[in-house]
Amino acid sequence: MARRQFFVGGNWKSNGTQASVRELCEQVLNSTSIDFSRVQVVVAPAFIFLQFARSLLRPNIAVSAQNCSLTGSGPFTGEVAVEHIVDLGLNWTILGHSERRNLYGETDDIVSKKVNRALAHGLSVIACFGENLQERKSGITLDVVARQLDSLKKGIIDWNKVVLAYEPVWAIGTGINATPEQAQEVHAMIRNWLSTNVSAEVAERTRVIYGGSVTDQNAAQLISKNDVDGFLVGGASLKPAFRVILEVTNTQHLNQFPYPCI
Numbered sequence: 001m002a003r004r005q006f007f008v009g010g011n012w013k014s015n016g017t018q019a020s021v022r023e024l025c026e027q028v029l030n031s032t033s034i035d036f037s038r039v040q041v042v043v044a045p046a047f048i049f050l051q052f053a054r055s056l057l058r059p060n061i062a063v064s065a066q067n068c069s070l071t072g073s074g075p076f077t078g079e080v081a082v083e084h085i086v087d088l089g090l091n092w093t094i095l096g097h098s099e100r101r102n103l104y105g106e107t108d109d110i111v112s113k114k115v116n117r118a119l120a121h122g123l124s125v126i127a128c129f130g131e132n133l134q135e136r137k138s139g140i141t142l143d144v145v146a147r148q149l150d151s152l153k154k155g156i157i158d159w160n161k162v163v164l165a166y167e168p169v170w171a172i173g174t175g176i177n178a179t180p181e182q183a184q185e186v187h188a189m190i191r192n193w194l195s196t197n198v199s200a201e202v203a204e205r206t207r208v209i210y211g212g213s214v215t216d217q218n219a220a221q222l223i224s225k226n227d228v229d230g231f232l233v234g235g236a237s238l239k240p241a242f243r244v245i246l247e248v249t250n251t252q253h254l255n256q257f258p259y260p261c262i
């Protein structure tokens with residue numbers, strides 16, 4: 001059986017205040033007793049709180065950006081470049097989230113170019129993709145995901161630094177999560193796609209995580225599926241429930257892989 005280290009990301013989106021970020025970092029994240037050699041934890045505060053969160057969190061909880069610009073640093077008012085994220089000493093960014101794609105016009109091509117920039121500057125990337133409700137109802141989920149992966153692949157110069165986040169748009173923030181079977185079906189297809197289009201080794205090694213209404217109530221069932229290697233959590237990552245999700249994932253990891261995986 002594959003021995004991939006589980007991965008849990010908390011995407012705080014455009015939420016929070018200095019007070020709530022402090023509370024989350026100190027009371028929820030720093031207080032968990034899980035063994036971080038088994039579950040990798042990365043949280044993504046809004047840009048404005050990145051440095052603050054980094055200063056508060058234990059070193060084994062990584063801090064990620066949620067986006068980066070397509071351009072470098074320079075005369076690009078309002079943009080945050082990969083160079084700025086690197087300069088803060090951070091190692092991660094989320095890219096291609098459906099909110100970026102749908103609300104800010106990020107096409108497959110833009111996402112792929114951003115992924116390339118981030119990787120070229122040494123960042124690791126949580127690359128998001130997934131079908132919308134109409135696409136699922138039309139039965140073209142796997143085609144849509146394959147198209148998004150084909151495009152992402154053009155930008156990926158180092159698969160070791162990529163976590164793939166399958167996030168069906170209809171499940172994001174709706175309270176309707178994919179069932180464990182629905183998630184497993186798409187994750188297995190993603191692994192097959194990796195095997196066919198990249199390599200068997202990359203297919204075996206790459207973490208494929210699920211996002212969309214993950215809570216402390218459904219995390220255990222979702223993580224029990226073979227090809228679900230963790231989560232990208234939105235709303236629940238802003239609450240004490242996030243610690244439960246981390247602990248549930250850690251317990252499943254211990255059941256599945258009794259030894260550290262790295």
Ligand SMILES: O=C[C@H](O)COP(=O)(O)O
Nearest residue numbers: 011172173212213234235
């Ligand atoms: O990046 C996280 C996803 O958008 C999931 O958000 P959610 O857990 O609030 O549904």
